[in-house]
Amino acid sequence: MALVLNIETATTNCSVSLSKDGETLLLKEDNTPGFSHAEKLHLFIDEIISNSEYKASDIDAIAVSKGPGSYTGLRIGVSSAKGLCYALNKPLIAIDTLESLAHQVSTNEGLIIPMLDARRMEVYAAIYNCNYESQREIKAEILTEYSYSELLETNKVYFVGSGVEKTKVLINHPNAVFIEGKLPSANEMALLAEIKHKKSDTEDVAYFEPYYLKDFVALKKA
Numbered sequence: 001m002a003l004v005l006n007i008e009t010a011t012t013n014c015s016v017s018l019s020k021d022g023e024t025l026l027l028k029e030d031n032t033p034g035f036s037h038a039e040k041l042h043l044f045i046d047e048i049i050s051n052s053e054y055k056a057s058d059i060d061a062i063a064v065s066k067g068p069g070s071y072t073g074l075r076i077g078v079s080s081a082k083g084l085c086y087a088l089n090k091p092l093i094a095i096d097t098l099e100s101l102a103h104q105v106s107t108n109e110g111l112i113i114p115m116l117d118a119r120r121m122e123v124y125a126a127i128y129n130c131n132y133e134s135q136r137e138i139k140a141e142i143l144t145e146y147s148y149s150e151l152l153e154t155n156k157v158y159f160v161g162s163g164v165e166k167t168k169v170l171i172n173h174p175n176a177v178f179i180e181g182k183l184p185s186a187n188e189m190a191l192l193a194e195i196k197h198k199k200s201d202t203e204d205v206a207y208f209e210p211y212y213l214k215d216f217v218a219l220k221k222a
Contacts, residue, residue, distance in 0.1 A: 002060040002197040005045065005084070006189040009037045009077030010069025010097040011116060011162060013183040016044040018052055018059075019190030026052055027187050037076045045080070059090055061202070063193035065184055066094040067211035068124040068138060069116055074210035082205050091202040095189050096211075098126040098138055101161050103188040105179060110156030111135065113148065115163030116184075121170075123163035124213055127151070140214055145170045152176055 001021050008015040008029075014037045015029035028044040030036060049056050064081035067074050085092045101114035107130050115125040121143045127136040141147070143166060151157055152173045159167055160179040168178040196202070 002194055003054060003058055004061050004063050004093070004190065004193045004197065005048070005059050006063045006095075006186040006193055007041070007045075007077050007081050008065040008097075008100070008184050008186040008189060009041060009073040009080075010065045010067055011073060011183045012070075013185060014040050014044065015184070015186040016041070016048050017186035017190060018048050018054070019193065022191040022194030024187050024190045027185075029185060031183050035070065035073055037073055041076060041080055045084075056084075056088060059088060061091045061093050061193065061197050062088075063093040063095055063189055063196075065097045065100060065186075065189065067097050068140075068213035069097050069184070069210075071212060074212065078208070078210045082208065085205045091197075091200075092205045092208060093193050093196045093201070094203050094208065095192050095196070096138075097184050098124065098161075099128070099132065099134075100188045100192060101182070101184045102126070102128045102132055103191070104182050104185070105158045105160050107156075107158060110158060110175075111151060112158045112160065115159060115161045115167065117162040117166065118214075121166060123167070125163065138213060143167055143170055145172075147171060148176075149173075 006017045013031035017027045098114040112128045115123040126138045152175045
């Protein structure tokens with residue numbers, strides 16, 4: 001029975017929610033193109049708390065989307081979450097970004113593949129069943145017309161996330177369902193954070209780092 005502040009910055013969606021007992025009370029987000037997290041994240045946090053009936057000290061835990069995703073976005077979100085944990089003396093809960101994204105699909109059949117756009121034809125993807133149980137670990141994979149072909153032969157497969165745009169161009173199968181326009185949100189973090197809080201499944205604030213999946217490579221300007 002926890003009051004949790006949830007922070008999601010793994011993609012272009014800068015998203016903050018306040019949840020109680022696994023239910024979202026307030027949600028503030030901006031998923032316009034480009035990254036505005038540095039300018040908007042703390043404003044959203046302040047607005048969420050000021051518009052609620054609670055004080056910052058009432059919060060039981062801070063939950064943050066841990067990745068994979070944008071290197072810069074994840075750094076901003078995790079740094080902010082850790083700062084709040086130190087300031088308020090609250091525990092830190094890390095939520096798998098793709099697991100949270102999978103919860104945007106509601107179905108009683110088939111498989112769910114949450115995927116985030118990476119470079120070129122690459123995506124970060126995982127596989128869950130319709131009960132949101134992991135069927136395969138997160139991978140960075142290059143998409144081809146044969147991707148997920150074995151799964152599609154025997155299952156309805158729901159693709160969701162920013163990787164859908166490049167996937168639907170390659171995969172043409174009657175069992176493929178493409179759910180467009182979806183990004184990870186702090187809204188779906190609420191239930192997952194509540195489950196982890198009940199188990200006292202928290203992170204060491206001093207040593208926690210985002211899950212980048214791949215090493216960050218800084219590109220020099222031409």
